Amino acid sequence: MSAERDELAVGPAIRRRRRALELTLAAVAERAGVSAPFLSQVENGRSRPSMGSLQRIADALDTTAVRLLAASQPPRPVDVVRGDSAAVSRVRPLVRGRQQLHALEFTGEHDWSRIYRHRNDELLYVADGSAEVEVDGAAHTLGRGDTLYCAAERPHRWRPLAKGTRVLIVAVAEHVEVADDRDL
Structure with missing residues (x-):
């Protein structure tokens, strides 16, 4: 399946989530700051949302873009993602699919105003360029080859500092329960 077809497949996942929450198309569109006709086109696979629009739709549905994208695809025991499959959204x-691990590559701009807090741990790796990462209010500047580990539930955000920056984010999927060694 091509990257474009993967992005279009997110529509049914959005519709399933909206219906599970018993929300109308108009209510979700208003919460997300998009038009109801656009949201309808996304749900029906006739339009592809930008990453920003997808994130706003996910927020309106009390979920994440990663979860919506994962829910749009079946798990694959073996999957090759080619380097030339970069999405228009730069993610x-x-x-x-809905795997126990998720990983994303970000290039270009990233929304600094958005603060993330995840159920499980996350690792940020700067493949090219440099990035600023703020965790619990403390800023960290990362260069090419640097990593930052962020424990579960820590509020964090990041942004590229140089043109051409590529950040890889790897995390245990949100739907997976991870036992804390203090629980053992």
Whole structure:
């Protein structure tokens, strides 16, 4: 399946989530700041949302873009994601489907105003360029080859500092329960 077809497949996942929450198309569109006709086109696979629009739709549905993308594809025991499959949105899934691990590659701009907090741990790796990562209010500047580990539930955000920056984010999927060693 091509990257474009993967992105179009997110529509049914959005519709399933909206219906599970018993929300109308108009209510979700208003919450997300998109038009109801556009959201309808996305749900029906006739339009592809930008990563920003997908994130706003995910927020309106009390979920994440990663979860919506994962829910749009079946698990694959073996999957190759080619380097030339970069999405128009400048976010490329490195692991597709509802797997126990998720990984994304980000290039270009990233929304600094958005603060993330995940159920499981996350690792950020700067493949090219440099990025600023803020965790619990403390700023960290990362260069090419640097990594930052972020424990579960820590509020964090990041942004590229140089043109051409590529950031890889790898994490245990949100739907997977991870036992804390203090629980053992």
